[in-house]
Amino acid sequence: MSDHPAFVAGGAAVVTGGASGIGLAAAERFASMGLRVCVADINADALAEAGNRVAAKAANGAADVMTAPIDVSDRAALEGLRDAVADRFGDVTVVMNNAGMEPVGKALGDADMWQRILDVNLWGVIHGSQVFAPAMIEAGKPAVIINTGSKQGITCPPGNAPYNVSKAGVKVFTEQLAHELRSIEGCQVGAALLVPGFTFTGFTRVHVQEKPDGAWEPEQVIDEMVAGLGRGDFYIICEDNEVTRDVDNKRILWAAQDITENRPPLSRWHPDYAAAFADYMKG
Ligand SMILES: NC(=O)c1ccc[n+]([C@@H]2O[C@H](COP(=O)([O-])OP(=O)(O)OC[C@H]3O[C@@H](n4cnc5c(N)ncnc54)[C@H](O)[C@@H]3O)[C@@H](O)[C@H]2O)c1
Numbered sequence: 001m002s003d004h005p006a007f008v009a010g011g012a013a014v015v016t017g018g019a020s021g022i023g024l025a026a027a028e029r030f031a032s033m034g035l036r037v038c039v040a041d042i043n044a045d046a047l048a049e050a051g052n053r054v055a056a057k058a059a060n061g062a063a064d065v066m067t068a069p070i071d072v073s074d075r076a077a078l079e080g081l082r083d084a085v086a087d088r089f090g091d092v093t094v095v096m097n098n099a100g101m102e103p104v105g106k107a108l109g110d111a112d113m114w115q116r117i118l119d120v121n122l123w124g125v126i127h128g129s130q131v132f133a134p135a136m137i138e139a140g141k142p143a144v145i146i147n148t149g150s151k152q153g154i155t156c157p158p159g160n161a162p163y164n165v166s167k168a169g170v171k172v173f174t175e176q177l178a179h180e181l182r183s184i185e186g187c188q189v190g191a192a193l194l195v196p197g198f199t200f201t202g203f204t205r206v207h208v209q210e211k212p213d214g215a216w217e218p219e220q221v222i223d224e225m226v227a228g229l230g231r232g233d234f235y236i237i238c239e240d241n242e243v244t245r246d247v248d249n250k251r252i253l254w255a256a257q258d259i260t261e262n263r264p265p266l267s268r269w270h271p272d273y274a275a276a277f278a279d280y281m282k283g
Helices: 021-032 044-057 075-089 111-139 161-182 218-231 245-260 271-282
Strands: 012-016 036-041 065-069 092-097 143-148 189-195 235-237
Touching: 012 021, 012 075, 012 111, 021 036, 021 044, 021 092, 021 218, 036 044, 036 075, 044 065, 065 075, 075 092, 075 111, 092 111, 111 143, 111 161, 111 189, 143 161, 143 218, 161 189, 189 218, 218 235, 245 271
Parallel strands: 012 036, 012 092, 036 065, 092 143, 143 189, 189 235
Antiparallel strands: none
C-alpha cells in the first residue's frame, strides 16, 4: 500500500499538541517519512525535548524541525505560526489539529470550564483548519488536514459532557470541511478524522503511570493513521487492546438507532436497556 501523496519528502507538516502523546508520535513519524515538521504546543517546557526527539528522526536533524509555543485557542497565534512555517519550510502539505485537553465536567457544570474546553478542543481545530487551508489549496499540491476526534464524540458515553460536545463538534466540522474541499474544483487538499481508541499518553498518565493492558501506544495510533490515509479513509477509527473494530461498529450503530428506534438518548447506559444492549452486542 502506498502512502498518502501529502507525505512527500521535503514537504512540511504542522502538528498541534505535538509535544506529547499522539501528536509527538505523529511528528516523529512525519519526520521519519522525510517531512520537515513544526511541533506546536502550549507546553513550552515539553517542546524542547519533543523537538530533539523529532529532530532525531529527521533527514537533516534540527534543520528540519521547528517548535512553537502556542495556544491553539488563539487564532492570531495560529496565523503567526502559518507565516513562520511558510517562511522557514515553504508549502505545508500536512496539518494535524490534535491539541486537546480533558478536564471532566457535567452538562450543568461550570461555564468557564465549558468555554475553555470548547475554545481548545473545538475552536483550536476550526482555527487551525481555517488558517492553514487557503494557502494549502492555493499551493495546488496534494495535502491533508487531519483533525483528532474521539469515540466520545461519536457514541458520547456519559461522564464528560463538555469533552464529548467538543469532540462531536470536531467530527461534524471535519465532515463539513471534507465535503467543502472535495467540492472545490481542482482542490488537492483533503481532510480526515482521526479517532484514537484508549491510548497511553499524557491524558492517561494523569490517572496511571504504567500503561494499562487495554491501551495502545501512541505509535500504534499513528501506524493506523498512516495506513488509513494511504487507503484514502476519512474515518480513521482505531482499535485498542480491549475494543475491536467490530465492537466499535456495533456501538456506533446502536447509538444511531437511539434515534431511528425512538429510544431515550444514551440508551446504552440506561438501566431499562441494559439487557437489550447486552443481547445486541452478543448477536
Ligand atoms: N489518549 C487517548 O486515549 C485519546 C483518545 C481519544 C482521543 N484523544 C485525543 O488525542 C489528542 C492528543 O491527546 P493525547 O492523548 O496525545 O494527550 P497528551 O496530553 O499526551 O497530548 C495533548 C497535547 O496537547 C497540548 N495542548 C493542550 N492544550 C493545548 C492548547 N490550548 N494549545 C496547544 N497545545 C495544547 C498538551 O500540552 C499536550 O502536549 C487530543 O485531542 C485527545 O482528545 C486521546
